Amino acid sequence: MKKSVKYLIGTLVVIIIVVAGYFSFGGAGKKQSKTLTVGLVAPTNKDTQIWNTVKKQAKEKYNLTVKTKEFTDWNQPNKSVANGEIDVNSFQTQDFLNQYNKANSNKLTSVGQTVITPLRLYSKKVTKVSEIKNGATITISNDAANEARGLKLLQSAGLVKLAPGKSLATVKDITSNPKNLKIKEVDGSQTARSLPSVDAAVINGGFASSGKINLKYTLFKEKLDKNAKPYINVLAVAKNNKNKQAYRDLAKAYQTSAVKKQIQKEFGPLILPAWTLKIAD
Structure with missing residues (x-):
């Protein structure tokens, strides 16, 4: 066998051994960052x-x-x-x-x-849902998903009724509002800030946390059932x-x-x- 051929075969063997070692000892086998x-x-x-x-x-x-x-x-x-x-x-x-x-x-x-x-209805003016007065103002988030969720929370609390079958209810879908509540739609980031100036507010948990809203002001909380x-x-x-x-x-x-x-x-x-x-x- 010619020396050049022997040299080529020897080189290939070395490469194969090195590659095998690379895979075996953590090179390509190790999770890449x-x-x-x-x-x-x-x-x-x-x-x-x-x-x-x-x-x-x-x-x-x-x-x-x-x-x-x-x-x-x-x-x-x-x-x-x-x-x-x-x-x-x-x-x-x-x-x-x-x-x-x-x-x-x-x-x-x-x-x-x-x-x-769990979405919460907060108030610094009353301690029970039943104490919310006629004509009271309640703030909720104005984006579609969170407005619908907020209205469902108010319905669960017995404050309003919504038209059935609406996946994204809006204030226009309120069919019963016995206390003539004023539902004020604001940017979600403003719901916590609005709390001192309104009768109650539906506040997302993240904004409640950043706004340092104490849980003691909770009037009503969303249930953790299949609807959640x-x-x-x-x-x-x-x-x-x-x-x-x-x-x-x-x-x-x-x-x-x-x-x-x-x-x-x-x-x-x-x-x-x-x-x-x-x-x-």
Whole structure:
């Protein structure tokens, strides 16, 4: 055999051994590092502590680096995911996401559940629903999903009745209002700020937390039954990313016992880890 041929064969053998060793001892076999950017809306220090725990779990368990980007309102994060400016967002309920998809060609989907915040009716002027006076003013969020949810809460509290069969009820769908309540629609971020100047307000849990609204002002709370399933918060991603490993790993990193403990530490009964509840099944 010619020396050149022997040399070539020997070189190939060495390359094969090196490549095999690379796969066997952690080179290509080791999970490759990946970075995902998650959009959050007006996160409080409590939210930041939870996401710090998620970041730690993601890095330690899945070699996944998680970065966060802050937004000031609910209008931008979905657009940013759809446009590829960020990878994931974490701020909305499944119902909110469904409404966004209906209006925007069904671009996004959920990759995992995070928390659920039972919606609450608060007041600093009365201590019981029955004490709300005729003609009282109640503020609710003005976006479609949260307005409908707020009105359903008022109906459950016995304050109004809504036309049946409406998936997205508005104030125009109120069929009975025995106390002649004035339902004032405001931006969700303003509901907590409005509380001192109105008789009552329906406030999303995140805004109640950032507005430091004490739970003692709760008049009525949403029940955690099957009707609450649409209000579970989710991690939203572009549809073509749903089955990619990094995104699935992010959901797993969120749904860990360490994150559950952090949520309970920061929020107590205000915000709950949805994946641990029966309604999350």
